[in-house]
Structures are given as C-alpha cells and as structure tokens.
Amino acid sequence: MSKLERHLARIRPTLRSLDPRRDRKHGLVRLGVAACVALTAALGPVYWVKAVDRLGDDAATNASANYDDREFGGGNSLVVDKNALYEARGLIPEDEPYRVVAGPGVDGATELTEPHIGEYARYFLMPRRPDPDARWVLCYGCDLSAFGDELEVVWRDELGIAIGRLRE
C-alpha cells in the first residue's frame, strides 16, 4: 500500500460520514460542520498574516517613540506643552494639592485642551490631588492677572502655560 493510499484509507471513514446519501440528516449536518471548519481554517491564516504584519508595524512605531510620547499617549491630543506637566511634577511636592485653571489663551490648543486638561492632569500628576482651594496653580491659558500679586509664578512657557504658588 502506497503512502497516499494509507492516507486516503485514514480519512475515508470521515469522508464517508459526510455523504448525505448514507444518512441524509447527519450527512448534511456534517457537511455543514465541515463547511464551517473549512471557512474558519481558510480565513484564520489570512487574517493571522494581516494581524502579525500590523502588530509588527505597531511594535516598530512604539519602539521609535520616546518615553515621553509613550507616557503621554492619549494626552498628545490635548496637551500642548509636555514640559509643563513634567515641570509640575518636579515643582509640586507629592503631598501637596494643586488646581488647574484652564482658559482659552494657549497657543496651539486643540478643542479638547480646555475641557479636558484638568482630567488629564489628575491622571498625570497623581499622587498629587486636585483641590479647588490649592496653593499650587497650573494655569493652562488662564488669565494670570486674575490672581493679582498673590500668585508667585515659578515657571512659565511662551504658549500661555504657567505654574505658580499662591502666597500665604
């Protein structure tokens, strides 16, 4: 018996069980199962190639980003100056609260910046807690003159972002 004949002999009972002429109902059901398996077996490897390809591209893109970009992630769509939040991390002690005062005066702001910068700062600056009465102020395009002389600005950039501390 040749190798091919041996293989055919092995799968012949399975093929026979698919034959609707032997047992119409079960034959049709088994044909249906075989069709499902065939479709799945054909589709899976095609999309496996696409998935592995895509994941390879993602890995390359992620590897080429620096740590700041990775850490900011979704914040890239609303944070204008990453340095401001890093400065805030450096300047505001971990056990002191802060407040974010957002306004329209940030150069390069997106439509997401003003409504969501407070939310993002809470995520980014934790364990520092937000508090509307905090001495530390992260001014994101706000009107600094509203604080008068009470606010000591300790850092600012050219885009309209400042970090300050209210005098006691």
Add this chain to the structure above:
Amino acid sequence: MTARALLGLAVANVLVLGTGSCLLWGARGLRSWVDLARLSGFAYLLGVAALGVALSLELVVGVPFGLATIVLTCVALGLAGLVAGRMLGRTRPSRGRGQGRGLGLVAASYAVLVVVYLESLFRAGRLASLSNWDGWAFWIPKAKAIYFFGELDDQLFRELANPTYPPLVPALEAAAFHAMGSADVVTLHVQFWFFLTGFVAAVAGLLAPRVPAALLWPVLLLVLVAPRVVSRTLEPQADFLLDYFFALAALLVALWLVEREPWQLACASLLLAGAILTKREGQLLAACVVVAALAASWGTRRSAWPRIALAAGSALALAVPWRIWFGSRDLTGELPESGLLGLFDHLDRPWPALRSVVAALVDYDLWLLVLPLAAAAIVLALVGGARILPVYAVLVYGLATAGFVWVLWSFTELELPFVQDEGVNPIVRLCGSLVVLSAALVPLLLDAAWRGADRAEREVA
C-alpha cells in the same frame, strides 16, 4: 519600560499561577503534572479571578493595599485551595503522562500560529502608549489612587467618570504597579498580554481533551485575529478581562450541563464573581449565563437548579460588599436615569436599538465572521440532534443580545441609531463578550453537531 518592571510582572504572574493551581487542585484535583500543564492557563485565570475578588473585598473593608497585602492574599488563597484539597481527599499529581494525548499535527500547526501571534502582540504591547480615553480618564487614575494611597479614595471615585464601576481591574493594575516597582503605564500593557495568553491557554486546555483539534484551533485563531481583538485587547481597561471571565464561566457551565462535575460549577461561580466585580455589565452577562443554565437543565431541574442557584448566589454574595460601599457613599450611575421601568416611555427606541446592536455584532471589519459562525454552529448542533448545548448557547447569545438592546433602549442619553467610533463605542465593547465567548462555545457546538448528540447523551448511548 525596564527589565526590572518586566521581571517583576513575570514573577507576580507566576505567583498568581501558583495560587490558581492550588485552588484548582482543591476544587478539581490534578491527576498528573501533565494535567496541571494542560490546565495551567485555566489555573492562571482562576488565580486572577480569585485574587481580583479578594483584593476588591479587602479594599472595600479597608485593608491597607500594598505589596505585603498582595503576597499574603495570594498565600492565603493558595493555602485555602490546599486545605480544601486535603479535606476532599485529592491526591498529589503523579509524574506520569496521565491521560494526555500530546499535540497532533493540526493542533501543533495552529499552536505555532498562536504562539507567533502572541509573540507579535507582546512586542507591540510592551512599548505601547496609553492612548485610550477611558484608560487615562478613569481606569488608570483609580489604579494609581489605590497604588499611591493604599485605599479606595472616596473623593477620587466621586469625581471620576463611572464611579460605580467595580474595583477589580484597578486593584489588579495597582498590584501590577507594585510588582513593577512604579506606576509604569507603558509596561502595564504586558499585564493584559498575560491575561490574553492565560485565556487562550485556558480554552485550549479545557477543550483539547473534549473536542477534535480541527474544531478547536481554527475557531480560536479566528477569534484572536479579529481586527478589534488585535487592536484593543491589550488596552489597560476592563472590557477584555470581563470577556475572558464571562467566556470561561459560560464554558464551564456548558461543560457542567453535560458532565455534571462539581468543580466546573464551583470554578464558574468564582469566575462569575470576577465578571461581576470587573464591570457593571458583568451582572448582565452573569445573569444571562445563569438563566440559560436554568432553562437548559429544565429536564433535571430537581437536582440541577439548587446547585446553579448556589453557584449564582455565591457569585452575587461576593459582589455585595462593593455595592454596599458605593451605595453608602451615594455614588450613582449604575442604572439608567429613567429607572428600570422608564424605558417604556421610549417605545420608539427598541427597534433602532436592535438594529444598532445587530450591526455591531456582525460587523466584519471588527469581528470577521465569528458571530455568524456561532449562529451556524448552534443551528447545526440543534439539527444534528444535540439539545442541551445548543439550547444553552442560543439562550446565552440571545439573552445577552437582548440585554445589549436594553442598554441602548434605556440609556436615553444615547442617540439612536447609535453610531460612534469603535474605540469608545460601548455597544461594540459589549459585543466583544459574545465574540470571545465564541472561542469557547463554538468548538463544543460543532463537536456536538458532528456527533449528533450532547456529550452526556452520547455517553448514555
């Protein structure tokens, strides 16, 4: 991302695997070390569920959260499994091969594809940025708060979106931060890779001795390469972990319906508790599993229903402390603003809601043909002569779909027809649970269709 963070995460997950293995030995017994290796993925996710539930309960009652708490909780859970095993007379795993059959050609080929896929996913995930909105808006802030403050922070939970979402995922993420040595939101994606890998191994391990490889592996691969699974499964939020718990619990209940092994229902109960404490949608999905199990076991209700009720009650009981916690703090958002019956004031919504849900379920660009395949498998199993499995499956899928429609119908702030980017679309997320479920149930259904009987009927025959 540092080697130290990755190593810490790996050690922590080995600890969880050890915990789950002890629990599995206690609940089921393990005949051999090969048996343990085959079920290691399942043991791991059992450990994840047990640890997540335990940490959630500890946070609710005010146990300070830290590395020592995590390690001691794992040790306590592992010891509980060992004590239960001794009391139930479990024997030590033998060194023999047990009843393992080894991998055939089909299984080995597909296993290689799955391993390569998981490796690619790992490479993409280990340096991924935290870009999803829900991740940085409330999941990670909750996790960071638990990590930094060692407790559930009332003020923070009140201020963040979805304050009534349970703390299981933030607790596990905070545990991962401790394992990594810092709140490293980049390497955190690798933790979700462990969850996915555990789920794949769990499904393969549970089903390999029960269904032919040709029915198991192609379906499993098809679910893994569905575009939405590829792109979202490592996002550090609760959706996919909920899906894994739900799918495994539903699979175990399906196996219990035809095999009646007590360990299957016991483990399903723990996984359902995990699902309920992962996301509020977990309650809906758990209810679907329980109702479907009750209906599918109608013929044996005198013996089956008390056991199902006990399993469901145990799962619910584990979630009660969290409900008391958020209820006592007047945190809201669990139910639609219109209340449970307010949906009848909006009878123009169910039809467009149904259309939106069905469109999301069969979206080829998200899920390929997974759900049409599940529907075909159910029909084939029914026509083929099986009863318990297809009835159970059709009820789980049907009730869950009805539940998703209810969500869209009753949350009237959602505009219908519901069109939203898939990244933040809550209905697409819900549909993911049925797609992941299909990886576990479709092979069983196709097997039942092929044989023309549920397993129990076949054995009787």
